[in-house]
Amino acid sequence: MARIVMKFGGTSVADLDRIHNVARHVKREVDAGNQVAVVVSAMAGKTNELVGWVQAMPKVAGAKASFYDAREYDAIVASGEQVTSGLLAIALQSMGVDARSWQGWQIPVKTDNAHGAARILDIDGSELIRRFEMGQVAVVAGFQGVGPDNRLATLGRGGSDTSAVAIAAAVKADRCDIYTDVDGVYTTDPRMVPKARRMKKIAFEEMLEMASLGAKVLQVRSVELAMVHKVRTFVRSSFDDPDAPEMSDQLNPPGTLICDEEEIVEQEVVTGIAYAKDEAQISLRRLADRPGVSAAIFGPLADSHINVDMIVQNISEDGSRTDMTFTVPSGDADKALEVLAGEKDVIGYDVVQSESGLAKISVIGIGMRSHAGVAATAFKALAEKSINIKAITTSEIKISILIDGAYAELAVRTLHSVYGLDKT
Amino acid sequence: MARIVMKFGGTSVADLDRIHNVARHVKREVDAGNQVAVVVSAMAGKTNELVGWVQAMPKVAGAKASFYDAREYDAIVASGEQVTSGLLAIALQSMGVDARSWQGWQIPVKTDNAHGAARILDIDGSELIRRFEMGQVAVVAGFQGVGPDNRLATLGRGGSDTSAVAIAAAVKADRCDIYTDVDGVYTTDPRMVPKARRMKKIAFEEMLEMASLGAKVLQVRSVELAMVHKVRTFVRSSFDDPDAPEMSDQLNPPGTLICDEEEIVEQEVVTGIAYAKDEAQISLRRLADRPGVSAAIFGPLADSHINVDMIVQNISEDGSRTDMTFTVPSGDADKALEVLAGEKDVIGYDVVQSESGLAKISVIGIGMRSHAGVAATAFKALAEKSINIKAITTSEIKISILIDGAYAELAVRTLHSVYGLDKT
Structure with a gap:
């Protein structure tokens, strides 16, 4: 009962x-x-x-x-x-x-x-x-x-x-x-x-x-x-x-x-591969590397109801300027660029670059916490298929990789196979 | 306000x-x-x-x-x-x-x-x-x-x-x-x-x-x-x-x-004429005139969800037998007859008669309470049009008359006119 x-x-x-x-x-x-x-x-x-x-x-x-x-x-x-x-x-x-x-x-x-x-x-x-x-x-x-x-x-x-x-x-x-x-x-x-x-x-x-x-x-x-x-x-x-x-x-x-x-006795390292198509990447080049710059970028985007997904910020070369890359759904890309143009003086960036038609592939698994080399396996597998990686973000249980949208299916199949998820 | x-x-x-x-x-x-x-x-x-x-x-x-x-x-x-x-x-x-x-x-x-x-x-x-x-x-x-x-x-x-x-x-x-x-x-x-x-x-x-x-x-x-x-x-x-x-x-x-x-200052004697078409009349002849006979008739009809409208009982000639007449919607007449046939021994009637296609015309007005001769006016007007009255019931503010359905419209127009209700 x-x-x-x-x-x-x-x-x-x-x-x-x-x-x-x-x-x-x-x-x-x-x-x-x-x-x-x-x-x-x-x-x-x-x-x-x-x-x-x-x-x-x-x-x-x-x-x-x-x-x-x-x-x-x-x-x-x-x-x-x-x-x-x-x-x-x-x-x-x-x-x-x-x-x-x-x-x-x-x-x-x-x-x-x-x-x-x-x-x-x-x-x-x-x-x-x-x-x-x-x-x-x-x-x-x-x-x-x-x-x-x-x-x-x-x-x-x-x-x-x-x-x-x-x-x-x-x-x-x-x-x-x-x-x-x-x-x-x-x-x-x-x-x-x-x-x-x-x-x-x-x-x-x-x-x-x-x-x-x-x-x-x-x-x-x-x-x-x-x-x-x-x-x-x-x-x-x-x-x-x-x-x-x-x-x-x-x-x-x-x-x-x-x-x-705890209820999952035999935890696999990777349990699933997810993807999101139609992502657009936006990069702001040579930002002033100062406190509050992230808020100046993402506050106005949120106010315009634009969902920002991946965010990657590189460490700046000389401590004064940095690059910021993030993704939005392709349909929101033009609106995002418009918002950023309007805030250019407040944010203080040099140029903005963007690219649409990308796909985000994510490798997910709680087992990653205790296993090294999970990311390296993905990078190697994608390289073997000549798929170029545009951006990477990671969390404790997830690796997300941004690639050209045309390769989305190939990438998902490749990763699904390399992590041993294929049906036997 | x-x-x-x-x-x-x-x-x-x-x-x-x-x-x-x-x-x-x-x-x-x-x-x-x-x-x-x-x-x-x-x-x-x-x-x-x-x-x-x-x-x-x-x-x-x-x-x-x-x-x-x-x-x-x-x-x-x-x-x-x-x-x-x-x-x-x-x-x-x-x-x-x-x-x-x-x-x-x-x-x-x-x-x-x-x-x-x-x-x-x-x-x-x-x-x-x-x-x-x-x-x-x-x-x-x-x-x-x-x-x-x-x-x-x-x-x-x-x-x-x-x-x-x-x-x-x-x-x-x-x-x-x-x-x-x-x-x-x-x-x-x-x-x-x-x-x-x-x-x-x-x-x-x-x-x-x-x-x-x-x-x-x-x-x-x-x-x-x-x-x-x-x-x-x-x-x-x-x-x-x-x-x-x-x-x-x-x-x-x-x-x-x-x-x-009380809010109606100039109360007319008759205020309206209502009618119900498609009534059927059912008469039970030579009923035993004893307490409980009405209940024996109308109880089973109510149990069968038959709406009984007018009820007329004549005073019995010799104190032992009486006649009972009532109306039901024409559509319920057959069902009512069936119920009555099933209860014949309990009710104790001699014969049952019925007629469909009747109409009930009602003359309504609070002023009737204080005015005599209202009913007589109706009877006279209908007689002049040669409309035969089959049954009559009255309340303090209403007179209802049962007639052949073919005369319903003529009766309503006649009464509407005779009580001074016609639009001028």
Whole structure:
């Protein structure tokens, strides 16, 4: 017997048939003797419809700008999950499973007042636990809570993953199963590298690096939360047949477990290769090497909502001038250059150079901490394929390499192979 | 300055343009210096869509019957009004009007636990009043409240009218304006009688008789509630131009005021003629005239959800046998006969006779109480047109006459004219 939180996204609950399918997954876990809470998103398309109305309303009402009250946005958009949770509760009841829906304010899921992008402050899990012990399934509307103003607050896009992990922490669940349209986390993108393998386990820290690098399986926020509260999070597919025999395997069902590194007995040195295409590199040459120069560059870029990724600063030759290189998404490159031109006098650089169409390849693995030579292996492998490295940054568990975009696929395949990740 | 509750139904908020139109009506009242709460229904079609999902879910999930949990029904269906109230708040804000949305549980509107058809037990109007005094418009999701189980409860179809009147009572509003797709209450159906006049005022009791007789402007429940709390209720059109000069007339805008009879200075004897087509008459002949015979007849009919309307019992000739006549909607006649046949031994009647295709014409007016000869006028007028009367029932303020359906229109026109109701 285990206590499990199961989370299903919008495509998994897109219509009544799919909601029934979700109910079958839930019933399987209940029949296996587990205590279950389910967290659901809005039916696919519903959130977009509601957001569309909110965004259009001010202009229809004659306003010049499309400014709207985020508190009203929340009241409107949260209704999508409310509907799904009620329908899933009905589906479960129809299948003989005791269930009831819970809206964020009923549990309550308490958030801060940052409407539209609220953070969860506290969840009282006591009533849910009482119901578990009575054998009742809790069907929770994801993505929402209630603020200190007693008004609905949504957690922002992808917030249902965060809801699920937070509820799993609040009820001390043994596992939080995130059902998604992929069947787990792979060593790299299987569409690019057919030899990519599904991992059985990945450490929270590794998943964070994978996610922020574009592995888009789970929201970064939810992984951070899972890491802080040590919520064992399991990524699996909602499109698998709910009644397939392997799905009932309580110890080792198909999917990828994201867990504490201590739970991963045989840690590999490198666990995955991530990539981001369409990066642009911008270099500022002969900057004044003085305190505050970084802030003068990146402050205005942040104010313009430009996401800066890699940052490399070289040690200056004579202690007075330095070079600064960083990357932004290609689409933001022109805007970034414009911002920098406007700040030229404040920053005090000589020339600015830029190059688009680059790719960032990242090698990730907690094992790097205790293994030397991991970076050298990558550099050697890329050199053998004549791939030129434009910039390098490293962290304790990650090496990121900037290369010409045309070589992205070759580089990923090469590194995937050289670190022994290929499927056998 | 007045405190006004304004209520708009589903067709008035069917899309963003119409919501904008509603906002213009609200702004007009705010600009005139009034304190305003607005009660809204779900966008036209939304409630049906949500109810359709609820009803279909059990079968999709494999249940044999389409039984569903009324508490989940409520959680799902109440989301429709939640969306409209948020959108209207945004529209008002966009037009420079301070406004916020309120869901039933936030005010709170406390109901009993009869999910799907809950009754309002109590509304705390203090916070709304505090906001009025700050100049803020309250946009309230109609049709809903929160039960003692802390779950959403809906009031049943048409419940938004009831919400509006109940909120008007709670905040001690001077008036509750019900905006609808007609521009007031008429002396009879204007589609049948072009000479029908819009009434300026009608007493609660008269409106109750009009409404239950099919004048379908306002839910009976909401009129009952208005009568109990003496909420002056004003029926007006949401399709009038919000900025037409006459709409700004604070004393005498276009529409019909439903109010206490004391407020109606020049009470007419008869105020309206109502009708119900497609009635069927059922007569039980030579019943045993003993205590409990009425219960033996109408109990089983009620259990079969057959609405019995007029009931006429003749005094028995010899004190042992009597006749009982009553009407039901034509569509229910066969079912009623079937029920009566099954209960024949219990009831103890001799024969049953029935006739379909009848019409019930009702003459309504509080002035009848103090005027003799009102009924005689009707009988004489109908006799002059050779219309045969099949049954008669009377109350203090109403005379109902059952006739052949083919004469319904002629009878209504004749009575409308003879009581001086024709437009001049």
